[in-house]
Amino acid sequence: MPELEFPPTRVAGRGRDWYRGDCHVHSVHSDGELTPEQLAAGARAAGLDFLATTEHNTSEAHGAWARHVGDDLLVILGEEVTTRTGHWLALGTRPGQVVDWRYGLRDERVGRHLDEVHRAGGLCVAAHPHAPYASGTFMYPYQGFDVVEVWNGLWSSDVPWNADNEAALAEWGRSLAADIHRGRWRPAMGNSDTHLAGQIGFPHTVVLAEELSAEAVLAGIRSGRSWIAESAAVxxxxxxxxxxxxxxxxxxxxxxxxxxxxxxxxxxxxxxxxxxxxxxxxxxxxxxxxxxxxxxxxxxxxxxxxxxxxxxxxxxxxxxxxxxxxxxx
Missing domain, CATH: 2.60.40 (Immunoglobulin-like)
Structure with missing residues (x-):
């Protein structure tokens, strides 16, 4: 069996700047309809500098991206962890790392898996907290998570904003003052949750990073040095x-x-x-x-x-x- 080739963790020659990226993307390696090659082309067409591969409960796509990146696109390894009582994104995982998803709120197991991702240097994102389907609604407390996905593009039929996003933003906004007062606030981010053609980058997160690398981009997201854009036109x-x-x-x-x-x-x-x-x-x-x-x-x-x-x-x-x-x- 040939050794897998993983995408590089840094794009050379790209220093401190604002970078646009989509950190919630699915391909044919889980339940998406596009290949990594098609997603890479879509990311470039949408004006993105980076994306994260976040297949459901698998790292199968980690080795499928190396041939589709160049000096203009960074791919961050990750996973969408689809538990029984909410989904979350593990961003910046190790090549081939799979985070367990077979639990729910009452099992009191999510904390150990957040720690697992943090030990790998990764970032944990509460995904689409008000998604309108079974298991998609986020029931865990935000404690232990680094970021909240307040804007998710998947369930908006015509435009990447709907009542579920409005609810997620309001929930995050209500807790912001208290969290800042306590000295630990969680930044917001936005992603497309791409499954189909034409979705990638709508919306996406714009991050101030010291360079175009997985470590620097995740550091920018973690610190809240970011804003969310409907598209690259904004x-x-x-x-x-x-x-x-x-x-x-x-x-x-x-x-x-x-x-x-x-x-x-x-x-x-x-x-x-x-x-x-x-x-x-x-x-x-x-x-x-x-x-x-x-x-x-x-x-x-x-x-x-x-x-x-x-x-x-x-x-x-x-x-x-x-x-x-x-x-x-």
Missing amino acids: ELSFRASAGDRSAGIGERLEAGDAPAEVRVDVRGVPSGTVGFHTERGRAHHVSLPASGSGAVEWRIGTADSAFVRVEVRHPDGRMAALSNPIILA
């Missing part, structure tokens, strides 16, 4: 400053008693709305011009909230982009 920049200090998404701004000046630059959302969210909910919103491009500024004091995050929506309320928070202190 661009977002979000920073806060106070005096000579500034911070970006997932970072901490030491503002002291000074108010934070927040600026958002958006492209690709015609006549959309930029909403600023704090621990008090949506605190301010501004409309974008018909061109879909614009800059929005706002001021907030640290006494008003411990964080600020951004949602960009289309005129009909559909999500176009959302960010992880900037922490205010």
Whole structure:
């Protein structure tokens, strides 16, 4: 039997930058309809820099990707762990590693498998928490998980946003202030959950990473230095400053008693709305011009909230982009 060749863990020559990627993708190696070759082509067409192979309960596809990557696409090894009471993504697993899925909430076994992934240097993501089918609804507490998938594209028939995503975002948003206060908050991410042609990258996560490598991308996701895009047509920049200090998404701004000046630059959302969210909910919103491009500024004091995050929506309320928070202190 020939030795399997696994994809490289780093793309050479790609330094610190914002990288676009989809970390929930299925192929013919589980219940998807596309081959790895077709998925790689789809990822490139969607403007992605990386993807994660996350077949259901198997590592069979790990050795199928090496021939389809080059100097423009990183493939991160992983698995979708489909337990009886919720699914989760194990990202950054070892080549050939399979994480057990044969348990449910009452078995009290999920923690040991989260630890298994963490020991391998990987990331654990609560997947599609409000998926509308048996076993898909996430019943575990988020404790022990690193990230929450608040935006999943699979179950939206025409656009990658629906009521299940709205519920997942609201649940994550409600706990954010308390988690930040405790010093341990879980970033949000978005993925396509691709099974069919034309799904990959809708939506995806945009990550600030030190290089285009599995380790650096996962570190960026883990720290919350990321935002979620409906597609590559949407661009977002979000920073806060106070005096000579500034911070970006997932970072901490030491503002002291000074108010934070927040600026958002958006492209690709015609006549959309930029909403600023704090621990008090949506605190301010501004409309974008018909061109879909614009800059929005706002001021907030640290006494008003411990964080600020951004949602960009289309005129009909559909999500176009959302960010992880900037922490205010």
